[in-house]
Amino acid sequence: MRHRAVVWRDLLSTSMESIVMSAPLLPEHISHRIAAIYEEIEKQYDVVAKALDFSCTGCPDNCCDSYFLHHTYTEWAYLWQGMAALPAEKKQQFVRRSQEYVQQSQEALARGERPQIMCPLNDDGLCGLYKHRLLICRLHGVPSSMTRPDGQQLLFPGCFRCQEITGAGEDVPRMDRTKIFQQVVQIEMEWLGVKRNVLPKVKMTIAEMIIKGPSQFKHCQV
Ligand code: SF4
């Protein structure tokens, strides 16, 4: 924990110019493949949502304050591809909010609490980087399942509001995350190549990804 605090203090002191001026490093063919997976998720999500007569319309909550960690260099870079296309002022606003988010989340974690802080990209209830939002943002809501490599099946009940419809029962329409995750892992492996064996594991919030700038793995020595 102490080590993390030092790391994030260093990141928070990084000059904003150096962050916002950096260019994303995601190759075009990888970018297209991630976009295609995201599109497929939206289609599958809509099928399940329709079967359950479920939507976010009128929800009293906003799950963008959920504390999620993300795990791939690919999604990190794709998020930054969206950031890079924003006007400079907007980008700087998101960076500033991310700095506040990281500060507050570190304080909550130090108190032993799970942070519940609005995502720095959320603008008045709407996602400010909708086309570039991450996998977990896209999957959250409807019930889903996933079969792990060891064969064990995991079931996810969906958000609280969806559970009001399903009663958190097991025999309900659900998205299968297995193929989606396999495809993302495959892309990550292809993109990183042999570097994946030496690079640090990604385990970051969106705010941390924004503060740290575009993924810089090409600068790592292998
Ligand atoms: S996913 Fe669920 S909790 Fe989140 S906004 Fe939609 S209905 Fe509300």
Ligand code: SF4
């Ligand atoms: S990236 Fe967008 S959808 Fe995901 S938590 Fe942030 S505001 Fe919400």
